[in-house]
Amino acid sequence: MKLSIENVGKCYRGGLWALRQFTLELKPGVLGLLGPNGAGKTTLMSILATITRASEGRVLWNGADLAQEPNVLRRVLGYLPQDFGVYPNLNAQEFLEYLAAVKGLEAKIAQKRIDQLLDLVNLQDVRNRPLGGFSGGMKQRVGIAQALLNDPELLIVDEPTAGLDPEERVRFRNLLAELSGEREDLLRRVDGKVWEWVVPSADLNGVKEAYRVSSTARRSDGVHVRVLTEEPPRGAQPAAPTLEDAYLDALSLHRTRMGSGAAARAVTA
Secondary structure, three states, X not given: OOEEEEEEEEEEOOOEEEEEEEXXXXXXXXXXXXXXXXXXXXHHHHHHOOOOOOOEEEEEEOOEEOOOOOHHHHOOEEEEOOOOOOOOOOEHHHHHHHHHHHOOOOHHHHHHHHHHHHHHOOOHHHOXXXXXXOOHHHHHHHHHHHHOOOOOOEEEEOOOOOOOOHHHHHHHHHHHHHHOOOOHHHHHOOOOOEEEXXXXXXXXXXXXXXXXXXXXXXXXXXXXXXXXXXXXXXXXXXXXOOHHHHHHHHHHHHHHHHHHHHHHHHHHO
16 A cells, blocks of 8 residues: 655635645555644544545555545545544444444444444444434444444554553553554664653753653652753653653754754844
């Protein structure tokens, strides 16, 4: 499989660009979109899922332009949007049977797949309960199941763990890990740059001004601060990097590059 995104942009009414000149080429594996609110992540995923048409650029699935041939991807696509809606009067079994029919799955294959997925998302015991009585986290698990119904070649999920309890979040992350993907390369980039440090509460604001702080925790001996820096602060201890640390580092690097680019353009102008 090959998904090519070429200079894609989306402009809404009033000339507001939610996304501009985005280019990326994807091959088998897992890719996470990281960025602050308003960066265009949901817009991009909506374009890739053929829900929204791009204002500029193009998206190619195995060489086919999705603007002209959206069905070549829709047949092999699994999609969980950020705001996932259900039919409240249907139970989980009926809802998944309906979506399996929409996706064109044969009845026997669909039934077997539904059984597997309800077990996977831990909803076997409530499969006959109307969805209107489900909690937000349970509805999200139904959403995960429907996205996997057709064993998709391309799976797009937007905030998939929103509303899930900690145990279910771990279950879903493990599922993604089993499907594909490596996180080691991302974590290696911040290896040796993450430090934990205990500081008095009065010093916290100064620490935040001087360092990139990824987390804080107030305890009886002071504030336990996690910072990203090449040179450790006095008294800080090395810490194993997490994905949150890697995200903060990548975002900080991006902002630095953008700032340098803007300064260079100002000087040349």
